[in-house]
Amino acid sequence: MLDIKLYKPGRFEYLMEKPFAKELWEYLCAEERLNLMLSATVQGKPALCLFLNDIESRFKEHLSSPDHPEEEICTFANNMIKQIMEMRGYELVACGLCYGMYFKSSGMYRRINE
Secondary structure (H helix, E strand, O other): OOOHHHOOOHHHHHHHHOHHHHHHHHHHHOHHHHHHHHHHHHOOOOOOHHHHHHHHHHOHHHHOOOOOOOOHHHHHHHHHHHHHHHHOOEEEEEEEEOOOOOOOEEEEEEEOOO
8 A cells, every 4th residue: 555645745735634535545545446547557548447436436425525626536536546656657648538427537557668
């Protein structure tokens, strides 16, 4: 499990104070999700496409909250995914479309030095 202290929130610093931020990080760093992100990458798909329904269901309350600008939590989650993938030796190469209720895109990655 990657420690949340490794995450650099940048403009999302204000969200790091919310309890769900740690929960989201732990969810994304779980071995199952890491494997799904890597499988999606091998298949040439956006990183979160293989668990899109699950993340939207699990974090629906935050994704649809009027407390945050539209798509802000999606962007926050994708920022976390980007840093997680970079820590695992991958680089962002494009954004791919996702067909979820909240997520409309996610990063596509490739192994560095391939």
